[in-house]
Amino acid sequence: xxxxxxxxxxxxxxxxxxxxxxxxxxxxxxxxxxxxxxxxxxxxxxxxxxxxxxxxxxxxxxxxxxxxxxxxxxxxxxxxxxxxxxxxxxxxxxxxxxxxxxxxxxxxxxxxxxxxxxxxxxxxxxxxxxxxxxxxxxxxxxxxxxxxxxxxxxxxxxxxxxxxxxxxxxxxxxxxxxxxxxxxxxxxxxxxxxxxxxxxxxxxxxxxxxxxxxxxxxxxxxxxxxxxxxxxxxxxxxxxxxxxxxxxxxxxxxxxxxxxxxxxxxxxxxxxxxxxxxxxxxxxxxxxxxxxxxxxxxxxxxxxxxxxxxxxxxxxxxxxxxxxxxxxxxxxxxxxxxxxxxxxxxxxxxxxxxxxxxxxxxxxxxxxxxxxxxxxxxxxxxxxxxxxxxxxxxxxxxxxxxxxxxxxxxxxxxxxxxxxxxxxxxxxxxxxxxxxxxxxxxxxxxxxxxxxxxxxxxxxxxxx
Numbered sequence: 001x002x003x004x005x006x007x008x009x010x011x012x013x014x015x016x017x018x019x020x021x022x023x024x025x026x027x028x029x030x031x032x033x034x035x036x037x038x039x040x041x042x043x044x045x046x047x048x049x050x051x052x053x054x055x056x057x058x059x060x061x062x063x064x065x066x067x068x069x070x071x072x073x074x075x076x077x078x079x080x081x082x083x084x085x086x087x088x089x090x091x092x093x094x095x096x097x098x099x100x101x102x103x104x105x106x107x108x109x110x111x112x113x114x115x116x117x118x119x120x121x122x123x124x125x126x127x128x129x130x131x132x133x134x135x136x137x138x139x140x141x142x143x144x145x146x147x148x149x150x151x152x153x154x155x156x157x158x159x160x161x162x163x164x165x166x167x168x169x170x171x172x173x174x175x176x177x178x179x180x181x182x183x184x185x186x187x188x189x190x191x192x193x194x195x196x197x198x199x200x201x202x203x204x205x206x207x208x209x210x211x212x213x214x215x216x217x218x219x220x221x222x223x224x225x226x227x228x229x230x231x232x233x234x235x236x237x238x239x240x241x242x243x244x245x246x247x248x249x250x251x252x253x254x255x256x257x258x259x260x261x262x263x264x265x266x267x268x269x270x271x272x273x274x275x276x277x278x279x280x281x282x283x284x285x286x287x288x289x290x291x292x293x294x295x296x297x298x299x300x301x302x303x304x305x306x307x308x309x310x311x312x313x314x315x316x317x318x319x320x321x322x323x324x325x326x327x328x329x330x331x332x333x334x335x336x337x338x339x340x341x342x343x344x345x346x347x348x349x350x351x352x353x354x355x356x357x358x359x360x361x362x363x364x365x366x367x368x369x370x371x372x373x374x375x376x377x378x379x380x381x382x383x384x385x386x387x388x389x390x391x392x393x394x395x396x397x398x399x400x401x402x403x404x405x406x407x408x409x410x411x412x413x414x415x416x417x418x419x420x421x422x423x424x425x426x427x428x429x430x431x432x433x434x435x436x437x438x439x440x441x442x443x444x445x446x447x448x449x450x451x452x453x454x455x456x457x458x459x460x461x462x463x464x
Contacts, residue, residue: 049415180423
C-alpha cells in the first residue's frame with residue numbers, strides 16, 4: 001500500500017513538473033493558451049487517476065486555475081453545473097436516499113432474495129443481468145443505478161455482507177459497471193450513443209437504426225462484456241453466502257412504514273414510466289428525475305424532509321462531475337481535441353495497414369480520446385474528422401463512425417463517466433475499488449473483445 005502511494009505521488013509530481021514546463025516554455029507554433037490548457041488537462045487527469053487528492057478538490061483546483069489563467073469564459077467553464085449529467089446526479093442521490101430511508105429497497109430485496117441468494121455467483125450474475133435488461137427500457141445509466149444500487153445493497157445486507165467487505169464491494173462494483181458499460185451497445189440507453197447518432201446524422205446524413213446498432217454491438221460489447229463483469233467481480237472480490245443467512249433471508253419479514261413505501265413506489269413507478277417513454281414526450285431523463293426528487297421532498301406529499309437534502313446529496317461528487325465536463329470543454333475549445341484528431345489521422349495515413357489494424361487503431365483512438373476528454377466528448381471531437389479517417393483507412397465512413405462505440409465503451413478511469421461515480425457514491429464504497437474491475441475489463445476488452453468484435457463485424461459485412 002505504501003509503495004503504491006509513493007508511486008501515485010511520484011506520478012502526480014511528474015505531471016505537475018510537466019505542467020509547469022508547459023506554462024513557462026509554451027510549445028512552439030501554438031498560442032500560449034494551448035500549452036497552458038494542455039498542462040491543466042494533464043495535471044487534472046493525473047490527479048484524478050492517482051487519487052492523490054480528493055476528486056472534488058482536484059476539480060476545485062481545475063476551476064480555480066482555469067479561471068485565473070482565463071483559458072475559458074466562465075459560462076463555458078462552469079456550464080457543467082447546468083448540464084443534465086449534474087442534475088441527474090443530484091436527483092439520483094435524492095431518489096436513492098428515498099428508496100433506502102423508506103426501506104422500499106429492503107422490501108424489493110426481500111422479494112428478490114429467494115431467487116438470487118442461493119450463492120454469491122448467482123447474486124452477482126442476477127444483479128448484472130437485471131441491470132443489462134433494464135438498459136433496454138430505461139434510457140439513463142444513472143437512473144438504472146438509482147433504482148438498482150439500493151436494492152443490491154439491501155440484498156448484500158440480508159446475506160451478511162457488511163460495509164467494506166468483499167461481498168458488498170462485489171455487489172457495488174458489479175452494479176456500477178453493469179448499469180453503464182453493457183448499455184453502450186443499446187442505442188438510446190447511454191448519452192454518448194445518442195451524441196454519436198445525432199452528430200452522424202447532422203454532419204453526414206447517416207442514420208443508425210435501433211436494430212442495426214444492437215446487432216452490431218450487443219453480442220460482444222453488451223452480452224460478453226456483462227459476462228466478463230460477473231467473472232471479474234467474483235475473482236477480484238471473492239465471497240460466499242453463509243447457509244445461516246440463506247435461512248434468515250427466507251424467514252425475514254417486510255419492515256418499514258408501508259405507507260411511505262407505497263408513496264416512493266408510486267413516485268418511482270411514474271418516474272420509470274416517463275424514463276421509458278422519453279422518445280414519445282421528449283422530456284430529458286434528468287428533468288424527470290429532478291421532478292421526482294422535488295415531489296419526494298415536498299411536505300405532506302413526499303417521504304423526505306426538505307432539510308434532508310444536504311445529507312442525501314454528495315456535493316463533492318457534483319463538483320467532480322462538473323469539473324470532468326469542464327475538462328472536456330477545455331479540450332474542445334483549446335484545440336487539443338483537433339490536434340489529437342489530426343495526429344491520429346496522420347498515423348492512419350502512414351501506417352499502410354490492413355482493415356483489422358485500421359479497426360483497432362480507430363477503436364483505440366476513441367478509447368484514448370475518452371481518457372483525455374471524458375467519454376461524452378468522444379463523438380464531439382472525432383465525428384467531424386470521420387471522413388478524413390475513412391479516406392486514410394480501408395473502412396467505410398459508417399464503419400469508422402461505429403468504431404467510436406467500441407472505443408468510448410472501453411472505460412479506463414471512473415472520472416470518464418459520471419454515472420460510475422454516482423453509483424459508487426450511492427453505495428458508500430470507495431471509488432478506488434471500482435478501478436479493480438474496470439481497468440482489467442478495459443485490458444481484456446482491448447486484447448480480446450476488440451479482435452472478436454472485428455471478426456463479428458466482418459461476418460456481418462461491415463468490414464472487408
